[in-house]
Amino acid sequence: MEATIEVRGLRKSYGPTVAVDGLSFSVQPGQVTGFVGPNGAGKSTTMRVLLGLDTPDEGEALVGGRRYRELRAPLCQVGAMLDAAAFHPGRRARDHLLWMAHSNGLPAKRVDEVLDLVGLTSVARRQVGGFSLGMRQRLGIAGALLGDPPMLIFDEPVNGLDPEGIMWIRNLLRWLAGQGRAVLVSSHLMSELEDSADHLVVIGRGKLIADTSVRELLDRAANGRVAVRTAQRHEAMTVLSIAGATVAATGPDSVTVSGLPVERIVTLLTEGGVSFSGISEHRPSLEEAYMELTQHAVEFHATAGQVRSWS
Amino acid sequence: MRHALHAEWTKLRTLPSNLWLALAIAVFTVAATAASTAAVSTAQCPTPLTCFEDTAKLSLKGVWLGQAIVVVLAVLVMSNEYGTGMIRTTLAAIPRRHTVLLTKAAVIVATVFAAGTLGVLGSLAIGGVIMPINGFNPANGYQPLSLLDGPTFRAAAGSVLYLTLIALLALGISAAVRDTAFSITAVLTLLYVVPVVSTFVKDPEWLDRLRRFSPMTAGLAIQATRDLDRLPIGPWPGLGVLAGYAAAAMLLGGVLFVMRRA
Amino acid sequence: MVMTTPYRSSVQNPRDGFVQLMLAEWTKLRSVPRWSLTMLGGILVTILSGMLLAGGAGSASSGGDGATRGISPQYRDAGNYVHRVLTGDGSIVARVASQKNNDPWAKGGLMLRADAKPGAPYAALMITPGHGVRLQANFVTDIPGSSSQAPRWLKLTRTGISVTGFESADGATWTKIGTVELEGLGDQAEVGVFVASPDALQLQRQFGGEDIVENTNLGEATFDNVKVEPAKPQQLPPWRGDIKPVAPDATSFHLVGAGDIAFYHYATDSTKTMLTGAMFGMMAIVALAVLYVTSEYQQGLIWTTFTASPRRGRVLAARAVVLGGVTFVLGLVAAFGTFLLASPMVRKGNAAPATLSDPQVLRAVVGTAALLAVVAVFSLAIASILRRSAAAITVVLLLLLAPLVAGSALPLAVAKWLERLTPSAGFAIQQTLERYDTAIAPLPGLAVLCAYTAVALGFAIWRIGRQDA
Numbered sequence A: 001m002e003a004t005i006e007v008r009g010l011r012k013s014y015g016p017t018v019a020v021d022g023l024s025f026s027v028q029p030g031q032v033t034g035f036v037g038p039n040g041a042g043k044s045t046t047m048r049v050l051l052g053l054d055t056p057d058e059g060e061a062l063v064g065g066r067r068y069r070e071l072r073a074p075l076c077q078v079g080a081m082l083d084a085a086a087f088h089p090g091r092r093a094r095d096h097l098l099w100m101a102h103s104n105g106l107p108a109k110r111v112d113e114v115l116d117l118v119g120l121t122s123v124a125r126r127q128v129g130g131f132s133l134g135m136r137q138r139l140g141i142a143g144a145l146l147g148d149p150p151m152l153i154f155d156e157p158v159n160g161l162d163p164e165g166i167m168w169i170r171n172l173l174r175w176l177a178g179q180g181r182a183v184l185v186s187s188h189l190m191s192e193l194e195d196s197a198d199h200l201v202v203i204g205r206g207k208l209i210a211d212t213s214v215r216e217l218l219d220r221a222a223n224g225r226v227a228v229r230t231a232q233r234h235e236a237m238t239v240l241s242i243a244g245a246t247v248a249a250t251g252p253d254s255v256t257v258s259g260l261p262v263e264r265i266v267t268l269l270t271e272g273g274v275s276f277s278g279i280s281e282h283r284p285s286l287e288e289a290y291m292e293l294t295q296h297a298v299e300f301h302a303t304a305g306q307v308r309s310w311s
Numbered sequence B: 001m002r003h004a005l006h007a008e009w010t011k012l013r014t015l016p017s018n019l020w021l022a023l024a025i026a027v028f029t030v031a032a033t034a035a036s037t038a039a040v041s042t043a044q045c046p047t048p049l050t051c052f053e054d055t056a057k058l059s060l061k062g063v064w065l066g067q068a069i070v071v072v073l074a075v076l077v078m079s080n081e082y083g084t085g086m087i088r089t090t091l092a093a094i095p096r097r098h099t100v101l102l103t104k105a106a107v108i109v110a111t112v113f114a115a116g117t118l119g120v121l122g123s124l125a126i127g128g129v130i131m132p133i134n135g136f137n138p139a140n141g142y143q144p145l146s147l148l149d150g151p152t153f154r155a156a157a158g159s160v161l162y163l164t165l166i167a168l169l170a171l172g173i174s175a176a177v178r179d180t181a182f183s184i185t186a187v188l189t190l191l192y193v194v195p196v197v198s199t200f201v202k203d204p205e206w207l208d209r210l211r212r213f214s215p216m217t218a219g220l221a222i223q224a225t226r227d228l229d230r231l232p233i234g235p236w237p238g239l240g241v242l243a244g245y246a247a248a249a250m251l252l253g254g255v256l257f258v259m260r261r262a
Numbered sequence C: 001m002v003m004t005t006p007y008r009s010s011v012q013n014p015r016d017g018f019v020q021l022m023l024a025e026w027t028k029l030r031s032v033p034r035w036s037l038t039m040l041g042g043i044l045v046t047i048l049s050g051m052l053l054a055g056g057a058g059s060a061s062s063g064g065d066g067a068t069r070g071i072s073p074q075y076r077d078a079g080n081y082v083h084r085v086l087t088g089d090g091s092i093v094a095r096v097a098s099q100k101n102n103d104p105w106a107k108g109g110l111m112l113r114a115d116a117k118p119g120a121p122y123a124a125l126m127i128t129p130g131h132g133v134r135l136q137a138n139f140v141t142d143i144p145g146s147s148s149q150a151p152r153w154l155k156l157t158r159t160g161i162s163v164t165g166f167e168s169a170d171g172a173t174w175t176k177i178g179t180v181e182l183e184g185l186g187d188q189a190e191v192g193v194f195v196a197s198p199d200a201l202q203l204q205r206q207f208g209g210e211d212i213v214e215n216t217n218l219g220e221a222t223f224d225n226v227k228v229e230p231a232k233p234q235q236l237p238p239w240r241g242d243i244k245p246v247a248p249d250a251t252s253f254h255l256v257g258a259g260d261i262a263f264y265h266y267a268t269d270s271t272k273t274m275l276t277g278a279m280f281g282m283m284a285i286v287a288l289a290v291l292y293v294t295s296e297y298q299q300g301l302i303w304t305t306f307t308a309s310p311r312r313g314r315v316l317a318a319r320a321v322v323l324g325g326v327t328f329v330l331g332l333v334a335a336f337g338t339f340l341l342a343s344p345m346v347r348k349g350n351a352a353p354a355t356l357s358d359p360q361v362l363r364a365v366v367g368t369a370a371l372l373a374v375v376a377v378f379s380l381a382i383a384s385i386l387r388r389s390a391a392a393i394t395v396v397l398l399l400l401l402a403p404l405v406a407g408s409a410l411p412l413a414v415a416k417w418l419e420r421l422t423p424s425a426g427f428a429i430q431q432t433l434e435r436y437d438t439a440i441a442p443l444p445g446l447a448v449l450c451a452y453t454a455v456a457l458g459f460a461i462w463r464i465g466r467q468d469a
């Protein structure tokens, strides 16, 4: 069985709200696939359908080539963490994992193994009600890893974590993918996926916006742009625009220029008497690339609110 | 205090389920009255003239069912906030806890008072239609019920008071217990199970005590309009017993609510 | 694209059968301390209230003065009986010359019984003011004869264990009424004439209790031409009974007597009384069963449950089995505990203490555990359908209790129908005696509750697979 997660022509609406609208993408093993979109884009809905919790109106969602509800001992094939709060507050952490293990006939020693893996061994016998958000998040991940599954689905695993926690999750995701598992991680902030995702599925309003590898996305977003640092922002913009470049202000003392090579820009600025303190090829962050991308998705643009701009 | 009251009222009003529950109080009361009055007729008495049925009480009978919804409404006002964690928001906005509890009590009392009045008036109306058909008519010596009649008015107004006291009892218990399921169970057990179980008590002294001190049987004495001397407890003292329970529950709930962390 | 060998789970032989599901659900159930406490509290409350109720029931000495010592409270075996021993087959004849009409069921006539002790097998042929001539046996058999009144000739004939009743207007032409068989009738039997009369009973049902007031009601009848005719010649011993000494060959008697010999419909069911405490335990169990389900929905845990076990109907079934099983076991502890601790308190004042060797009593005790288990599953099913604690609890409690609460204030016939048709029919399993207010027999009553439960559970299972979690 190939450990691929696949969504084909998925549509799901709740009453009048269309949560997912004709979505198709696939998640390959061996890499971390980021699943990005703003609040309400339909990420959680897609994941719930993948896990057989909600029934799609159209299309299908397959894990390892099959519908989730047809899986036997599903915890050994797909691990999932949907909601960090989903524990009974009165139950001890270990008991929570224990009933999950029992339900799929997993040995109790797996419970101790995953507790160790997520670093909760010392609090395993405490009631979950007293756990911090980070501890709950770890317990949720422990539950996902219980069956040592080849496919993993995490819904916003870094939500509410401190920087150290975020680092931990990033490393964990990379480690899991490195073992050859398919990992699908959702987030509404692109920056959270920086350094961890290999591939990105971007959705907005339930529709696919991009299905691309991270490198490709960054290359496309850079698109031969040049960043210029200058105290005379206004003058610089005038000079360069006259020469036919597209100029955008990106901060109080920086502009981004596209349509002109670096050498030409240097010449133009020097000739125009505009002083500048630095000039370099633009390296977009994932966040910027995302913004770039979503700018083109017009209908999404309307719901996503304004894109930050300094001009 | 005024702002707190306004805030509580807004919370209550904006949750659609509360409106349905309030309506259900009236509907259940009227429906149960209709069913009880339909089931009782002078044909079951030796002769129609010797029925000795308390017609006012009979047409207020539905209150015993309507109170279940009152309990749900009053419990949820408190326990829902614990269930959803909203209690922290509430206490952040209004840190004086006794104010929170008192304002909750006020809006609940107002709501139940309105819904209860509706239910009681509806009951009297439907009883007034059904009972004469079943033989409780002037021909058999039963005058139509009128709110201008002192005891009937006392029974009707007392029934509304009864419902509001039940609401306070439930609110107090839920402030103490916090959990929806346990609070509702506790109050409904106190109201319904105690009288059902006391059916099995044969010791006359204990039976008498149970009838006088179980909140529902005591409180509903307010509905009696005839043979008052044969009641285990008089109308007003009976309602007083229920008021005692409500006060004790509110006190207990209040103390725990103020002392406990959210 | 990164290519790696597909990852394989290191877990060997995972299984997600029904047994695994049950184990998982049991782990869930036992691992929330608050729930365990609720269960234990339910047991304790059941036993304690059972003891209190038993104390309260006992001190009224179960059903007043009319109770007959040594026999089941279901029967009354009293009255005035003048009798002598008849060995072997034979018959007794008498004319009931007159009878006082103090009750439609006042009795005056002939009786043959195994011995004079209360509860002995008997056959009685009698005239009643309101119901004519009757041949009755062992409290339950009742064969109507003509609707004649005194004076009337009566004859009882014994052949082996068969006793046949005849009536006649003139003592010459006899009409057979019927034959009854008395198991355990020995060679020697008591034969004689008797007078009995039910107590005058005032019943007041009202909310939160019933009041039964019984007043002694004297029956009176005159007999003449009383003759015992043995099949084998024998010396008949003297007449005995509550009369002034009479001549051995006396043929006329005037008897006055109180108390009845009949099935008694107003007896206190002391077993049911003490087991009624289970109603408090039941409340705890309803709350627990509802929470067991709704807390998962409230906390979103239901997603974890259904990702671990996507076949939802089976999850629900496993839950029902586990919760039902646990409740049944705890219910047994509670019911037997109640019986063992509470019945000594009843015994103090009771004519016939209930014992577990009585199949009715054993059924009521074990049935109480079954009742609790079925109610738990019923609550679980309703909670799975409604998903909200408040709604589920209210619906379950109203379905179980409202018929009982409403019933005590409604006309008896309506109350009985309410109890037959609603889930509260299940409480019938706790009764050991048949009473005037018995709505339904024990097992059919429990079956009604089971039917409701099956329908609710079936609907819940059907729907849970079709709904978004």
Ligand SMILES: Nc1ncnc2c1ncn2[C@@H]1O[C@H](COP(=O)(O)OP(=O)(O)OP(=O)(O)O)[C@@H](O)[C@H]1O
Pocket (backbone or CB within 6 Å): A014, A017, A018, A019, A020, A037, A038, A039, A040, A041, A042, A043, A044, A045, A046, A187, A188
């Ligand atoms: N159970 C439901 N009932 C009704 N509407 C729902 C339900 N679940 C989701 N929706 C709606 O579907 C849309 C998509 O929601 P979804 O939770 O999938 O978004 P998301 O991408 O996960 O958002 P977020 O980043 O905020 O988690 C939203 O408009 C939401 O209101």
Ligand SMILES: [Mg+2]
Pocket (backbone or CB within 6 Å): A043, A044, A045, A155
């Ligand atoms: Mg989401």
